[in-house]
Amino acid sequence: MISANDLSAPELAALLHFHADAGVEWMLEDVAIDRFAEFEAMRAEQGKRPQPADRDAGSGPAPSAARPQASVNGSAGRQAAPARPAREAAPSAAVTIPDSQAVAEAEFAASSARSLDELRAAMEAFNGCNLKNSARSLVFASGNPKPAVMAIGAMPNADDDREGHPFSGRQGAMLDRMLAGIGIDRASVLVTNVIPWRPPGNRVPSVRESDICRPFIERQIALAEPNHVLIFGNFAARFFFGGTETIHEMRGVWREIHIGGRNVPAFATLHPLDLIAAPISKRLAWQDLLAFRKGVAV
Template sequence: MNASASHLDPAELAALLHFYADSGVEWMLEDAPVDRFAEFAEQQAARANRPPLQTPAAQGAPQQQAGDTSAPPSPSPQAKVLPGRAPPPPRPSSTPVAIPDDQAIAAARFAADGARSLDELKVAMEAFGGCNLKHGARSTVFASGNPSSGVMVIGPMPNADDDRDGMPFSGRQGQMLDRMLSAIGLSRETVLLANAVPWRPPGNRTPSPAEMEICRPFIERQVVLAEPRLLLLLGNFTVKCLLGGDASIFSIRGAFRDVTLGQLTLPALASLHPQDLMAAPANKALAWQDLLQFKARLNEIQAEI
């Protein structure tokens, strides 16, 4: 049964709009359905039946003789330029130039490797234009938190809240992560938070393999520059990006694996993303087991320092 927005109280309406935003809905619809296909067909028919326009030049031009199949000469572009005036410059295109994937990956690697600090890397990412995801996103979502904490938590890609706030793990998913970290004595101020992909995909879709490869150098460089001692990887996409393979998060979670980035090798624990816990609260028991393992390993590392 459909419900009109006028029947909702303010809290219900706010929740509905929040749901639409998380789902990638960015345009309001008409009150009644509109058949755009029929509307387009009518416009095409109207154009076909419209008589050709007679310009003054065409009206004064001599008529083509019968049997003459040669096309009338077309006016040169210079003929439209007034004497003493230079021709107008070409109008710039507003459409971003498409870059082949292999060139975009190489450009991303070059930009990432050239950064000598997290601040430099952030500037490089904000200036990078080789990933089509950036053209539709509002923000470049960079790492936030404490880079010297020794703990780095990485999620998949920004959602609508992250894109709006310009920070990873915002909104309801961020609140769930706050509770997860608090349960083991951590907080977003005492760890470094990041996303494997820094730009929100349209409609919160999963990035394509090419988009993942273009963004991979940036998250790898964030890890190398932060030099954490322990990684917490949340969600299927994050694990695939940094560990490789096609294993499900439910089959790979709860076990430490090494992530090797150049000369740096780090222990990483894969676990469920906050969205997995919100969609199925029964998953909280699995996440809690993972967090306890993560806390135990962190205690071991801190005891060695």
């Protein structure tokens, strides 16, 4: 087994990043715990309970309870530590907000924002979504605040979470190429995600987590007032269009989403990560992007 003392500083940093990307939320307990002492205390407690033979003979605890237990290194048993009391969690982890209340609070916070800057501040102060507890950062919309086109993905990945910006890393580079292919500069687009906090291990957000985050993404769209919305991937398409169809069934067709009292034309295509994982899908995405460009120009 490799000890932490055997690793260099860069190797330790890489290991910590690996655990964070895998969804590990806490590396240590709040206080040091001697698991061996807990086990010894449990055995000692069990040994103090009267056994049937002890009751008949009127004797005390079983002899095994009186003997010092061997320690992990074979020396005489040390005094067993008392059983660890229930840990008092930090306030942010101890308070659990009911889902219905969290949705209502999200709706109030979102509707109170009069600009994207105010909305970001409201989301940073919002503690009703458990995803915030495990994420490194809030990944808020970036780009042109009053765009003709708004690009929306599903949720932040590890690169986004580290950088604090949507569509970072390889998927960001792929998005840039996709937009540039149809003559759209990313700087002219407002880019964001449905879910603003990275789920642990990149898992799919639950229905309730999606419900809690819905007021925030809808408010982003309402404040930005885009002329068209370009939606990437399975999760985001289902989020806005409903149903259980896959992105291959929903892609390439213009629809409308009702946001902020107006109908916004929306178009779904494959996510940049889909193209990285399966380059053969680029031909489908290219067909979609050409259709999107044609619709935007009309």
